[in-house]
Amino acid sequence: MSGTLPVPDPLGFTATALERLGGVTERQGDRLSVLLPDPAACTLGIADSVELTPHGEAGTVACGLGSPLLEALVERARRAVPVSCGRPAVPPPSLGWARSLAENYLLRNGVSSVLKVELPREPAWYIQVAFAWSMQADERHEGLVVGTVHLEDGARPVGDLALASLEDPTAGPEPASPAFDAARAAGWIARLGPAQVAPAVADVLARTARRQARDHERIATYYAALVREASTPRRRIAPDALATKVAHLLAERDSRLADLAHRYAARIHFRVAGIAFLPLPAAQVTLLARRRKGERTLALRLPAGARALDRLPCDACGGWCSDPALCDERLHLLCETCLPVATGRPRCAACEGEKGLKAMERA
Numbered sequence: 001m002s003g004t005l006p007v008p009d010p011l012g013f014t015a016t017a018l019e020r021l022g023g024v025t026e027r028q029g030d031r032l033s034v035l036l037p038d039p040a041a042c043t044l045g046i047a048d049s050v051e052l053t054p055h056g057e058a059g060t061v062a063c064g065l066g067s068p069l070l071e072a073l074v075e076r077a078r079r080a081v082p083v084s085c086g087r088p089a090v091p092p093p094s095l096g097w098a099r100s101l102a103e104n105y106l107l108r109n110g111v112s113s114v115l116k117v118e119l120p121r122e123p124a125w126y127i128q129v130a131f132a133w134s135m136q137a138d139e140r141h142e143g144l145v146v147g148t149v150h151l152e153d154g155a156r157p158v159g160d161l162a163l164a165s166l167e168d169p170t171a172g173p174e175p176a177s178p179a180f181d182a183a184r185a186a187g188w189i190a191r192l193g194p195a196q197v198a199p200a201v202a203d204v205l206a207r208t209a210r211r212q213a214r215d216h217e218r219i220a221t222y223y224a225a226l227v228r229e230a231s232t233p234r235r236r237i238a239p240d241a242l243a244t245k246v247a248h249l250l251a252e253r254d255s256r257l258a259d260l261a262h263r264y265a266a267r268i269h270f271r272v273a274g275i276a277f278l279p280l281p282a283a284q285v286t287l288l289a290r291r292r293k294g295e296r297t298l299a300l301r302l303p304a305g306a307r308a309l310d311r312l313p314c315d316a317c318g319g320w321c322s323d324p325a326l327c328d329e330r331l332h333l334l335c336e337t338c339l340p341v342a343t344g345r346p347r348c349a350a351c352e353g354e355k356g357l358k359a360m361e362r363a
Contacts, residue, residue, distance in 0.1 A: 010054055010070055014063040017073040030054055032063070044072055085277040090304040092119055098283035098302040101309050105300070108325040109342035110291040112298070116284075123279035124301055125151040129189055133197045133270035137208045138263050144273065147196040150301070151277075152181075154188040155310035156320050157303050189272065191318045197270045205266060212264040216257060223253035280304050291326040298333070314338055316349035327351060 011032055015025040021040040026033045032052040041048040046061055046069065056062025063069045099117045128148045135141045149156050230245050237245075282303040289298050300309045311320040314335035321335040327348030339346050 010064050010067075011052070014052060014070060014073060017077065031060070044069060081272050081274060083275045083277070085279075088278060088280060088304070090281065092281035093283045093302045093304050093306070095119055095283055098285055098309075101302060102285045102287060102300065105287060105309065106323065107289060107291075108323055108336075108339075109346075110289055110326045112287045112289045114285065115288050115297070116286040118284050119281070120284055124282035124284075124303055126157065126278045126280055126303070127151055127185060127189070128276040128278055129192055129196075129272060130274040131193050131196055131270045132273040133200060133268065135201050135204055135269075136267045137265065138211065139208075141201075141204045143200055145196045145200045147192045148278070149188045149192050150310065151185055151188075153299070154191070154313040155301060156192075156313075157301075157306045157310050158308040159306060188313075189275075191313070193270055193272070195319065197268070201266075201268055208264060208266060212260065215260055215264075219253065219256050219260065223249055223256075285309065289326060289331070291331055292328060294326075294328070294331045296326075296331045316353070330354075 011027065011030065015027060015032055015034075018025055018034055018036065018040075021036065023034050023036040023040060025035075030053055034050050034052060036044075036046070036048045036050070038048055041050075051060040052063045052069070053060040054062065054064035056064075056067065061067075061069060095117055099114060102114045102117060105112050126148050127150075128146060130144055130146050132144050133142065147156070226249050227246055230242065230249060233242070280303040282301040285300040285302065287298040287300060289296050298312065300312070302309050311322060312324065312333055313319075314321050314324075314337075315332035316334055316338040319335050319337060321333055323336045325334050325336075325339045325342040325346070326332065327334060327339075327350065328345050329348060329351050332348055332350040334346075334348065334350070338349055
């Protein structure tokens, strides 16, 4: 059949998978001799020294298609997160364009001035993360979304610049990977996941809600008609019997509506499906932001291929600032969700959080 991929050699796949677990393998034809570390052997449920064959001849363990060992190794491979590093072939951004964007950078309750615009020799490192999501309600839906975030400060570029730039990778040596805080990078990935998945499932949730409302109306209308019919019997019925019948219909209606709510309850899961490290040439912009008598500097970037400056992370929540504002006390950068109205003396959740942490430390 045209367009199909050949099935990998099960014995070769098994050898590679076991070597990644720290095993030592030696293949002779259709026979594979394996020495495994004790933890890996216990996890797979085999001996630390074992002979493998595709069909499991006498004294050997089967590793062919459908065998428990191969299925376990395939499942481990599916759960693994592939990590790669790309070197996009994109020209550096224009410093004039970066300065123009910086001069028009808007703070909702403050002013800013450009201190410096430069193009560093070293690239800006971003991580592009693919998230696989699934939603189970009355139907099952699945999808894949991709988000990009700066490795160190968590700024998010505007648009899918990295996806477009990876179509034509350059030749030559890869740039050295920078030293970075893995825990901080994991924190940015954890914040990026919900931000990327929420818009992807919004339309699915809306369609699910419409189906639930339609079924709810259908059930409610059906039982309302039954109650009206029971309330006006064609022959005389004792009031107690009539009330019991109506109560039974209402209880049955409520039970079906409760089952309906359970059936349509959305259960959303997502996981990291892949990570790519991307070194991109980027213009570095330093802004001086002022609010009342306070001031602070903001470090912004314009990566190659982007149409706007990166969005900085909010200091109070897990989001990013499209229309940033500053608090009065510490000049925290706040997004439009944390600070919907920027006039007057706004309350800052970041300041309150810091005060709470200091109070706990004193206690």
